[in-house]
Amino acid sequence: MVASPPSLPRAADLDVAGKRVLVRCDLNVPLAQDPDGPSGMRTIADDGRIRASVPLLRDLFDRGAIVTVMAHLGRPKGTPDPQLSLAPVGERLEELLEVPVRLAQDVVGESAQESVRASESDRVVLLENVRFDPRETSKDDAERGAFADELASFADLYIDDAFGAVHRRHASVYDVAQRLPHAAGPLVAAEVEVLQRLTVDPARPYVVVLGGSKVSDKLAVIEALLPHVDRLLVGGGMCFTFLAAQGHEVGQSLLEADQLEACRRLLDSGKIVLPVDVVAAKRFAADAPHDVVAVDEIPADRMGLDIGPASVRLFDEQLQGARTVFWNGPMGVFELAPYAAGTRGVAGAIAGLDDALTVVGGGDSAAAVRALGLDVDAFSHISTGGGASLEFLEGRELPGLTVLAG
Ligand code: ADP
Ligand code: MG
Secondary structure (H helix, E strand, O other): OOOOOOOOOEHHHOOOOOOEEEEEOOOOOOEEEOOOOOOOOEEEOOOHHHHHHHHHHHHHHHOOOEEEEEOOOOOOOOOOOHHHOOHHHHHHHHHHHOOOEEEOOOOOOHHHHHHHHHOOOOOEEEOOOHHHOHHHHOOOHHHHHHHHHHHHOOOOEEEEOOHHHOOOOOHHHHHHHHHOOEEEOHHHHHHHHHHHHHHOOOOOOEEEEEOOOOHHHHHHHHHHHHHHOOEEEEOOOOHHHHHHHOOOOOOOOOOOHHHHHHHHHHHOOOOEEOOOEEEEEOOOOOOOOEEEEEHHHOOOOOEEEEEOHHHHHHHHHHHOOOOEEEEEOOOOOOOOHHHOHHHHHHHHHHHOOOOOEEEEEOHHHHHHHHHOOOOHHHOOEEOOOHHHHHHHHOOOOOHHHHHHHO
16 A cells, blocks of 8 residues: 655755755744733744754754745735734744844745845744745645745755645645755654654554544544554544444444444454443533443443543553554543543553554644653654644655655
């Protein structure tokens, strides 16, 4: 199924001294309202992605490159939106990089051209949110191409270090790379290396743990992974459609009736392990009455919001001895304290494995690792690009990687 992914040219191998380098970074950080600032003022809630981008920019700067950074923030509707300006990101980047960062007031307009022209190797230029220009995400090749021509005119070389965007056929990811000599930055290279180890001859036993809310979101990845794994442990909201497919009553739990047939077919593989007990609650709320019940005793008026303690023990046993583990999707509604134990227990079991490659993928799963106070360093790798990682594992072509390999 999965063709061996192409090998990528690396940023470290480019001769960048005195060259103008255009870098696509993933600076799409979560924002929060600033309680002390003027209304509408935003602050950065988690600067992880900015921090992660620093090593490449620092290295390019140290090697004498003239660096222009482009990135997106949120989903502006193809027009400038002050709420989604990269200004606060630029300030944070400057602090972390310890190099002056000049924010252009636009993407390819006058201010951008002026900033890039004025820039010598003594500062970094950050273009405004690339999605302020509707051509960035246009489906029309010619429109994207025209935008990419303008972006490419700023540079001699292009480096992509935004793994979270490689599955997008966007101008700053795909079309610009076609127009300039290019390479993968260290974040993209590291991510591809790990995902390759999951798809090309993984060390066995290979155990995948899946959760999250819906089967339909993850069906493609389950189908792609199932032939290659030894066991697939299923928790989270999606386990109820599997349990129902086995004939259990699931009460008010999440159930996707149109996926029952698909679940039956997947269960025929004999590799899927389901929970044996769940935390069943009266309502979707932290203060709702809730109890642990066996999966064949879920009351009709209750909904399963977490896997139970016997399931955590079962999943832990199933994980013992694994040499490769991929985990995507929380085991329960971990955001509410009474339903976090399943996710904490299973994540802890994965983190405790010795001698295994353990990879966490998915935005909410990575957030769960941090929110539940687990040791981030206990995992081999926490993937930054949720959607891009899943598409990679599905064996789909990722335009941003294909173009770098070309
Ligand atoms: P990821 O972002 O890691 O890929 P998903 O987006 O698929 O994960 O799913 C995360 C969401 O699934 C969480 O917000 C969590 O509350 C929800 N979830 C987990 N278990 C259940 C459940 N039993 N019922 C309803 N929602 C659930
Ligand atoms: Mg999610």
